[in-house]
Amino acid sequence: MLLIPCPFCREDRSEEEFSCAGEAHIARPEKPAELSDHEWGDYLFMRTNPRGPHRELWVHTAGCRRYFNVLRDTVSYEVLVVYEVGQPPPDPPGGDES
């Protein structure tokens, strides 16, 4: 069970308080009507599935109920960085993280 630092509560809290809301940075197109079916379908359904650092949207469901982004390694399950919605995605940290 993951331990997730909520950037709003500023505490490491147990995974069972949170829900994962899928991949982060899937911005809703500004003008959906101008997209082809294919482009709209990409927004709706296509997601990356990386082996390694993955940017995810989480919500502190049983806590402050705030959404935030998590950079999480899908192999080691390490939570590498948490950052607020609207912040640019950080680069995955290098191997010297400790």
Next chain:
Amino acid sequence: MHGFAGDTLASALLANGVSRVATSFKYGRPRGVVGHGAEEPNAIVQLGQGGASVPNLRATQVELYDGLDARPCSRSKAQRLAGTFGRFMPAGFYYKTFMGAPQRWTAGVARPTALWTASEHVLRRATGLGRVPAGNDPDTYDRFNRHCDVLVVGAGPAGLAAALEAARSGARILIADEQAELGGSLLDGSYSLGGEHASKWVADAVAELASSADVDLLPRSTVAGYYDHNFLTIVERRTDHLGLVAANGTRQRLHRVRAGQVVLATGAIERPLVFANNDRPGVMMASSVSSYLNRYAVAVGDELLLFTANDHAYRTALDWQRAGLAVAAVVDCREAPEGGLVDAVRGAGTRVITGHAVTEASGRRRVTGAMIAPLGPGADSLTAAPQHIACDVIACSGGWSPTLHLSSQTGTRPRWHESAVAFLPGDLGKRALCAGAVAGARSLRDCLEQGALAGATAASRAGFGSGRTTFTAPETDEPSQAPSRALFLVPHPKPVSRAPKQFVDFQLDVTAADIELAAREGYTSVEHVKRYTALGFGTDQGKLGNVNGVAILARTLDQDIATTGTTMFRPAYTPVTFGAIAGRDVGEFHDPERHTPMHAWHASHGAMWEDVGRWKRPWYYPRPGETMQDAVNRECLAARDAVAVLDASTLGKTDIQGTDAAEFLDRVYTIGFRKLAVGRCRYGLMLREDGTIFDDGVTARLAENRYLMHTTTGNAEAVFAWLERWHQTEWPELDVYLTSVTDHWATTALVGPESRAVLARVCDDIDLSRDAFRFMDVREGHVAGIAARVFRISFSGELSFEVNVCAQHGRQVWDAIVEAGGEFGITPYGTEAMHVLRAEKGFIIVGQDSDTTTTPHDAGMDWVVRRNKPFGFLGDRSLDVSDHRREDRLQLVGLATTDEDTVLPEGGQLVDKPEAEAPVPMAGHVTSSYHSARLGRSIALAMVKSGTTRLGDTLHCPLADGRTVSAKIVSPVFYDPDGERQNV
């Protein structure tokens, strides 16, 4: 039978001369105690009777108490079945049975075959799984969360040294061990530390730890699971050793531990040697023979033969001799063993036969001797015919396998070390360390020093101390040890397939021949072989057999063990009681119920209940002698003809405020709210981004910048989270505040032609007249003297007022309304009548009539969709995708059965030509179906391909009993299509 305090059930059985403790699963062979701890595969028992009974315990871990009642988990009837069954069960039986014989490939989901269904109960009874306790468990259990800086798993020499060192740094320590006493392997052997018996050192260490304020010692506590981010579960058995049922207090506690650092000092498990008939009672692990002798004063026989591949096991011969018992011989598979222990055994005059192996155990009910023969250089052949040596105990030691179950649970793959002849834990990262035998240490001194270093390192990583150890290991009397020999399968004069059975996994009767067969049948992955042969599938998870099995597979495949790899271990390390997992979440706390403020009234008026989410809602209120249909008919007619009352408090309610509230609602609903006048309501559909219906409900504008949104009961939380998500992630610039107020309000829905008259009796400050309080108006006033918000909305098609008051006044207002309605025959109704009433009107229930593929157009609800809003709305774009514009989509229709009295089954499949050859093309399915008392006939809603263009067509619904019901496609609005009834 008699035993002593401190005995385990196994030691007591052995002391009482019980050599046969089980009958094997597949072959019905007699089995005896093999080990002395968690690894025991045979002595699996069920304690006690009735609700308190506990299955699947290892007799080696059950502490004896007065009156203990135990029986083997494998039962005699199953034993007989298994005994005859076994001949027909080659390797792969389990696998083939479960997966089914090769099947003709047909569309659909693979199902367990009839063979599995028929044999499952036989297998379950025969596999030592025990019996489900009859009745409720009388004990209580606790579950709680804990935190510590360092969790030390295992209190043997390495664990104790780690805990001592970490504790001295000031860190908060938890040390857990599955045994009743701390000390681990030091409890079993005759070791000396610092010139004294090792028990003295253990006692001093435990005393120091016990006196430290920040150390918690947990004996009788098994670390069962090791999950992500150093979350571990510990099952603490508080009273199991005192009796079947706790005299007082909690029987077991599940510690849910979040540890800063973990030190795994889980030790190692001695590895059996695989030879013919090695399952005979009397063949045991060497360390177990020593443990029973040293710790329990039990000699497991009279004449010992030791069969070893390493020096360490020579201690058992020494122990046996010291106890004054006869050692028939030491058979060492190594050519020229030397070292202090070997010398000591030789010096005591014991016959040491080198370069030999036990090829076969003699005796049927228990060991009467051993056949031994010289091994060829590759250990895959014998160089002379076997000779017989009489003995009644064969103590075996193939080496030591680190107990890497917990490290493996974290996902870390164990690695094979050729020099250690063992799998060792892989990289544990920065939050865990391992020390002692689990890390491959072979001497007591190494265990102590590794433990101390791990303890200091873990504490330092957790922020305590320098990481340098101050520990000085006490002096040990260990002679140096020569390397062990890798021996995983002893050759037999006959080939493996013809030799007497050479067991690898005792619990599930897996033999060396089975593993060779699996490899011959093409299974080359160790995970597949595990599933094919059932190797390691027992409740012991292959603690003894795993490495031998892997090695035999590797040899058969002609590859090395490192390439073959090992299977992964999963929680729990040993079986965990459901009680410990459930804790106090049993009985009324098992699944909490939500009750409305009027719940007690419903209960006292005989309501039958329907569960909607966590809510308990009245389903119908039967009167004496009424069937459900009678009651529902009566309730429906009351709503249509007079007045009826429904507790609608469970409807989801979200208060939405802010200067952008209207904009926000416009974006999440298909319809517009900007122009909605204050005091008016509007029905909206909420779509997912893929254009399918997510929720529906009525939203009222209470003030310029304030709305109240109603959602379906079951979707309330999901809708609220959906709104929060869009506000926080996409539209943070909108000035909107969302508050869930579902249970702030109690809602009494007053329904029927007389509802206005009833409400007028309890409300005098709202003008209830038709033109002053129109359909879809909301008004504020007082009902029964309580401030109320009244909505004139309707889910039944009748004149209807929904009275909302603060929850704490809900019952009072309900009572007042029911009393005021008395002379009108006011009738309470439940969710079933509510469903019938709405179906008569063709109103959908989201999630019943619609599913996750249904668009507003499919549901015939284009009238709720405004495509010209500036921003659009969620799901808007998807309404135009080509698939959603198909004309043969499933569309909502009504169905009128040809026979008016036949009610179609909900979920029933509809076809055009029931007599057509299978597969018959599907035309659609029934989504809602009821008998309508008002219409005097059966009605149904259905989703039918191109349904809206097929009015008047007849469809057929084949039933499970072979009958077929025909029905005509009609409009989904069965009653009052022009909405006259609420327009009064």
